[in-house]
Amino acid sequence: MKARRVYAGWPKPAHFDRNLVVIGAGAAGLVSSYIAAAVKAKVTLVEKHRMGGDCLNTGCMPSKALIRSAKLLSHMRRSNEFGIRSARAEFDFADVMERVHAIIKTVEPHDSVERYTSLGVEVIEGRAKIVSPWEVEIARNDGRHETLTTRSIIIAAGARPTVPPIPGIEDVGYYTSDTIWTLHALPRRLLVLGGGPIGSELAQTFARFGAAVTLVVKGRRIMPREDAEVSEMVMARFRAEGIDLRTGHDTRRFVVENGEKILIAEHQGQEVHVPFDVLLVAVGRSAQLKGYGLEELGVPTGRTIDVNEYLQTSFPNIYAAGDVAGPYQFTHTAAHQAWYASVNALFAPFRKFRADYSAVPWATFVDPEVARVGLNEQEARERDIPFELTRFDIADLDRAIADGEAHGFVKVLTVPGKDRILGVTIVGEHAGDLIAEYVMAMRHGLGLNKILGTIHIYPTLAEANKYAAGEWKRAHAPQKLLEWVGRFHAWRRGSGGRPTAAARPATPSQR
Template sequence: MRKPALFLALAVVIAALIWLIGRNPPDLDMLREQLIDLDAWRVERPLLVAALFFAAYVAVTALSLPLAVWMTLAAGALFGFGWGLVLVSFASTIGATLAFLAARYLLSDWVHGRFGNRLQAIDEGMTRDGAFYLFTLRLIPAVPFFAINLLMGLTPIKAWVFYLVSQIGMLAGTAVYVNAGTQLAQLESLSGILSPPLILSFLLLGFFPWIAKFALRLVKRRRAHAGWSRPARYDRNLVVIGAGAAGLVSAYIAAAVKAKVTLVESHKMGGDCLNYGCVPSKALIRSAKLAHQMRHADRYGLAATRPEFSFRGIFERIQAVIAAIEPHDSVARYEGLGVDVRRGHARLIDPWTVQITDDAGNAERLTTRAVILATGAAPFVPPLPGLDAVGYLTSDTLWEEMAQREAGPKRLVVLGGGPIGCELAQSFARLGSEVTQVEMLPRLLIREDEEVSALVKASMEADGVTVLTGHRARACGITDGEKWIEVEAGGKTRRIAFDDLLVAVGRAARLDGYGLEELGIPTGKVIETNEYLETLYPNILAAGDAAGPFQFTHTAAHQAWFATVNALFGKFKRFRADYRVIPWATFTDPEIARVGLNEAEARERKIPYEITRYGIDDLDRAIADAAAQGFVKVLTRPGKDEILGVTIAGEHAGDLIAEFVFAMKQGHGLGKILSTIHIYPTLAEANKFAAGEWRKAHVNPTALRLLERFHAWRRG
């Protein structure tokens, strides 16, 4: 409370001084009269007068008093142009820096606590380009001097950077006023100092850094394209390679703004999500959950029963689900939107030329101003000895293989304990398979908190999955016609027999065969891009799984907007990809959803936090639905309701997290969620009750005691 009180006291003092100055505002005649006495004193004691003048100027600028212009004129009149410029330049910069530091000390914490995430983009921009913006503002005299000092104090720009940039940036404007002071006798008004041509010159000077930055970008683009022959004209504005989530959204946006765009897909429209990932896996999870509920129907007051089904029937349903969604991503739909859709393999020939080869081997080359690489990812298959000999399934090949079978695998080994491995292991176990899950890390879902991993593991084991964490796969083989995998833990090895092996250890970006190496585009695990999603060549961008850092359909679509806008309009305005609020979910039972930080990440980054937790076992709707397990866990800044991250474990967690995603994106705290009406009885009330738990933990006990006395007094 001392900082706000000190700020208030200082504001009152400054307001009083400004009021006193306003009662008798200075003018040129008053300045000339004061200078007569000062000039005589200066002749007698030049160093003392200079020192006192310097100190007074520092105080005036530090307190943001409206006297700086008059003192600058006085400096020119008293000390001449040279010494006057030196005195004012250093005094004004020191005073500005003191005002900057005062604003930072007194206001920065309060402002960031009040507005939270809404300032994050500004803070990131100032950390990266603060010196550039400050220099521009210092060159434009129309921007108030004191406002720059105070507002910059609320940003993360370093104090020494602020000082140096201010020292240089204010020099030109200071020189103009000091020079005017040397001619004070001829000056009739302040308006005569800044003539229209001089104001225009300052404005041009202020815009010069932006012009220089634009010119540097052009030079960089030309340097990147050096050695390549640019086409005289282009067949397309944009070519998008890959028709998954990122590619489809990119093509959609380009067509919507009337760009001529070609979308190239070598396999199936809709990419992995529609055909092998999100859609079929969720359809499988739903069937498996229903089978589980039938076995445990006594929880709902019904007779438990053993579900009867064929795997072929379940997987026919999955194909029907894909077929129902397929029109959303179809060639016909996108051609109707104005997209030129091509089936074939695309390869970069040069930065502006894409060669498309169809299944018959016919090749066509298109020139384009920009390219977006949305090539996606494929299951990663580890170099495990004997793996090819025993045969294996992946999340890509699983669906067609199982659709041919009447019964599922009797003994299934799932290699991998990430989201895909956990979802599929639990589903197959619920459909009657004997499932063993092998994970070399110490726990499942390693990116989540330990309690989340423990909850998922317990649930999967309750469904019959044998979970082997801390076990490394060593080799596969066949002995007497029986397939096996050898795993090692604690220096001991064992063999696990299986009928089918599902490899789900992660996904790797598709990078080969697109001409990236020939063009020298750097790649690691993904295509290397900058914050604008540009590769080595600014007109070639990447989005989705191929670009990273996230492998989610929703982040691929999110990146596609930035990539497309930068590809089409990047010469005029570019946008940095925004990863501040990225949610995700793992669709096990219970579901796990998260946005922002969890405890493990907060500790690793040494970010102070508080935990608020609400157990879903206390929620009326969850009890009624026999789904009373899980929790809502919220991380906030200590003493504040600003949300740093949320983890939800429980029924429909992937749906419930949306309220927190919105709150974080818009900078709303838990207080806003608590004050929002939620329908009773719904699972969404868990979010409000979590906010209520935070409020109860932050009630002021002194205020409660005063209220108790007040009510006692009211009773008489």
């Protein structure tokens, strides 16, 4: 009945040109169209700009390539820690950026028109507009126009950097995470607005190349979604590497005085002036909601497109996935949602699946790296969810000691009295890789006992996961049973049933 009401006034075609039309060729769009082609549906993918979306062209790939080069420089500065008396590097920042763009070019074929065409997807380069629940009007980049009828539509239009309307910002000029990759000269003084993942990653990266970086945030700390101790650990590293952290600074306006660009902010009731040469705005990303027919159809939107648990919009045959749908803005969650959106779009009403967000991981690729899945302490306390906390300090991990990276921790939240995992935070080298074991455990209902009973190669960083499980087990050891077992072994020694000494706790390498 509800569907009939929403479709009232929209004539439904008797036949359809396509089973599915996908708008946007970022992670969600690529995966959606690939799945449709794999199950032999007739699918068209429309992209107005570049295949691969933000992740390939302006996000994940270029940022990680730049981070890798900066990390090499940071290791050279630490050469004496590794027994090397001195090490130095000569570089031109333009060459570094050339490498970044070369890496994009290397990965580009994976997301290319040619590849997806070979997989059975019709790829059209142009602009799409939904003109009815079953019709998509396409203006091709070559000037041609056409209208396709389709049984279902998936919107995967992505997001764009948010630029706040701060007075004077247009006068001083700025870069965002979309445009910073056009920079070929290292800024002498870089001002970064925003302490989320993007701002934090790029602030540290540019500082390692030698820029004088000032990071300005309105709150008391960077990375506010993480536990306070996580933020403090990262902030301590930033300060040690020379980043000027300005927390509690409320940006008021930008001015140019005597040819110099200046940020004017308020801090503890006082006006503060921060001079800079280049501005990077990294205060978040906004879903792309305009330009492809949502307003005309009356599809409800807020910060994102309103979707239900099946990723359906107010029109049951129109779905949304990725950044444009929320609630997460990660490439891997866009791909995850794309599976649900495409399967539901192709097989509803015969079969539908609710999108599962029970174990969504993410990582911030600062140094030390930070990775999360599920709840952290901050969220559990805010939501009044009971938990037990188990912690293993990576400073005790043999491989981390050998690598000169003996810092950070694994922190696990579990149901009180049980080994069921509620959430995990890892801070340290390759945290984004280490978290995968816990993601799988949470997704498939495996507890810490299963992780403890799994063989981990020695010496590896992954042993930290097992040792964290061991810490939980030791805290839940059956003391009365162990006391009885101690008497049993004493009896077998002929000691009259009295244990002679308590066992010394094992070191990590003995565990």
